[in-house]
Amino acid sequence: MGTTWVVTGCGGQLGSALVALLEGEGESVQALSHAELDVAESAAVRSLLSTPAPGPKIVVNAAAFTHVDRCEREPEAAGRGNAQAPAVLAAACREAGARLVHLSTDYVFPGDADRPYRETDPTGPRTVYGQTKLAGEEAVRNASEDFLVVRTSWVFGRGRNFIASILAQAELRRRGEVQGPLRVVSDQRGRPTYAADLARGIRRLVEVGARGLYHVANAGEATWWDLARASLDEAGYRGLEVERIRTRDLEAGAPRPAWSVLDCSKAEEAGVRMRHWREAVAAYLGSGDSPISSAHQKRISND
Ligand SMILES: NC(=O)c1ccc[n+]([C@@H]2O[C@H](COP(=O)([O-])OP(=O)(O)OC[C@H]3O[C@@H](n4cnc5c(N)ncnc54)[C@H](OP(=O)(O)O)[C@@H]3O)[C@@H](O)[C@H]2O)c1
Structure with missing residues (x-):
């Protein structure tokens, strides 16, 4: 029995890259844009996930309210998209027996470290965006042990970046x-990440049955x-x-972290090979x- 992938926020950078990757590999994909599914709407999400599928269901939540400055001005909308929506999705996935893969961000960290952030490092977001994304992570973690949260950084792909x-x-x-x-x-340093490479990294983590929290970004560091x-x-x-x-x-605007470099060695050990960001930029510009x-x-x- 084949797996059915559900991708929310499929109009965004990561969502569109994931759909392209999975469809290219012949997977069965249900791609849902913001207009087709508001992830914070509990009844709509439950109804979607209660529809039986022939095999296991993997739900990737690529939807988020990612406008960092607007989050400061619109904290309620940020909380709805970044904290309430993953909580709704996690509860519905648990009820339906679907696996949830949720995306998070380097902004959960305070941004003042001097070595790459590991998954086990203390968080301390300094923006509404980071606070609401951290609340989303926690909601996913609290709903079920069968979760995968992938933190990434400085994403570029199809669309606004x-x-x-x-x-x-x-x-x-x-x-x-x-x-x-x-x-x-x-004077801000991080790891740029091509959405298409991130999509492949997520695919790999799902393939190897990874569970828990992982950092995935392209290799190298940049300002x-x-x-x-x-x-x-x-x-x-x-x-x-x-x-x-x-x-x-x-x-x-919203404060930006000076240091946003994620340590991705845990994902590397799981077989996620991410090329250097310079190669990724060249690939993006040629695509x-x-x-x-x-x-x-x-x-x-x-x-
Ligand atoms: N972009 C970055 O630099 C970056 C860095 C670190 C982590 N991340 C994380 O990576 C993930 C993917 O980011 P991305 O760059 O692909 O974001 P993106 O390009 O901004 O796409 C997000 C998508 O989610 C949709 N959306 C927003 N609220 C929604 C809701 N309530 N229900 C359904 N869809 C909704 C948006 O639709 P509308 O446009 O209609 O609102 C948009 O299509 C997110 O979790 C983000 O927090 C991103």
């Missing part, structure tokens, strides 16, 4: 519509400046200046997930 906004800013400068260098912070520079070079904007700035030079086409890259490289 840091690299896409840097490329949009670069293009405005190339066209002369905006003047002056790009300014990017160089946002490093990530901007590497993405611009790869996309053909080598000559574009990027000024290094400090976090305190930015307009205050249909990125906002630029290869024809565009060639054209601007030749300018």
Whole structure:
């Protein structure tokens, strides 16, 4: 009997990557966008999961309220999407005998460490986003022992993300519509993660029957400046200046952790092999997930 995968938040970066991966492998996938299923709606979630399937059901919750600054301004919406929704899903999965895979974030940590964060390190979120995501983790953990929570960081994939906004800013400068260098912070350090690689990592953890808490991110470390520079070079904007700035030079939004590097050795021991983030950036920019086409890259490289 084949497994049925249910992917919530399938319109997002990770959700769309997971659906593409699983469908490409011939798996049976029920992909649900926000419009099709609001994960915080208990009756809808219970009704979905009570539908019998021929084999085991694995539910991956790729839905979340990920706008970090908006979470500070809209704590109720953040709590609904990041804490209430996983609690609803975890309870419904337990009742239906489905396995839940839930996603969480480096923002559950205070961000002031000097070595990569392990799964066993104390948490201490400093933002509403991080607090509500931690509450979501706890709800999942409390609902059943049969859970898998995967924390990741600095995700880029199909849709809204840091690299896409840097490329949009670069293009405005190339066209002369905006003047002056790009300014990017160089005092926050983390592990950029390509959604397609994360999807493969999650697939691997499920395959080996992993349970509990895991960190999964691409290998290596970067500052946002490093990530901007590497993405611009790869996309053909080598000559574009990027000024290094400090976090305190930015307009205050939600506080951002200075140190967000996750230790992923537990997942590596389970067989999750994640390439270096620079290779992942190149793969992303060469794929249909990125906002630029290869024809565009060639054209601007030749300018
Ligand atoms: N992005 C990052 O840098 C990052 C870093 C660390 C961890 N993570 C975690 O990784 C996971 C995947 O993130 P992502 O980058 O793929 O996020 P994303 O691109 O923002 O996608 C999230 C999706 O969830 C949907 N959604 C929001 N609330 C929902 C609800 N109540 N019910 C159903 N769908 C809902 C959103 O729809 P709408 O757009 O319509 O709201 C969106 O399609 C999340 O758990 C996130 O917290 C992300």
